[in-house]
Amino acid sequence: MLVRGTRAAHGNPAYEIRAPKAGRRLPHTLDADQMAQLLNVPPGDALVARDHALMELLYSSGLRLAELVGLDLPDLDLKDRTVRVLGKGRKSRIIPVGKKAVQALEQWLRNRSGHD
Numbered sequence: 001m002l003v004r005g006t007r008a009a010h011g012n013p014a015y016e017i018r019a020p021k022a023g024r025r026l027p028h029t030l031d032a033d034q035m036a037q038l039l040n041v042p043p044g045d046a047l048v049a050r051d052h053a054l055m056e057l058l059y060s061s062g063l064r065l066a067e068l069v070g071l072d073l074p075d076l077d078l079k080d081r082t083v084r085v086l087g088k089g090r091k092s093r094i095i096p097v098g099k100k101a102v103q104a105l106e107q108w109l110r111n112r113s114g115h116d
Helices: 032-039 046-061 065-069 099-113
Strands: 082-086 092-096
């Protein structure tokens, strides 16, 4: 029933209104104890040394996984304790590397060079 003096709407008045975006869930993080347990790796072969070096580098520098897997040896400057990464938008940046990560990388490189 129409009230006197009003007109019926033509079409859907909510046509251009979009539903709100669904909230994104934040990624799960490790607490300090879990991270310490993960980094406490018993000595092993070259693959164990490699994995330990990667985890230390990831943890100490805050790299994204895509940045980590895109690294090459020339990107590392162990003397300066830095790494050059190509991040989002193909932007290059230099990131500091922690002391423990440098030690783990040096250990891995020693193990790696003995197995090439």
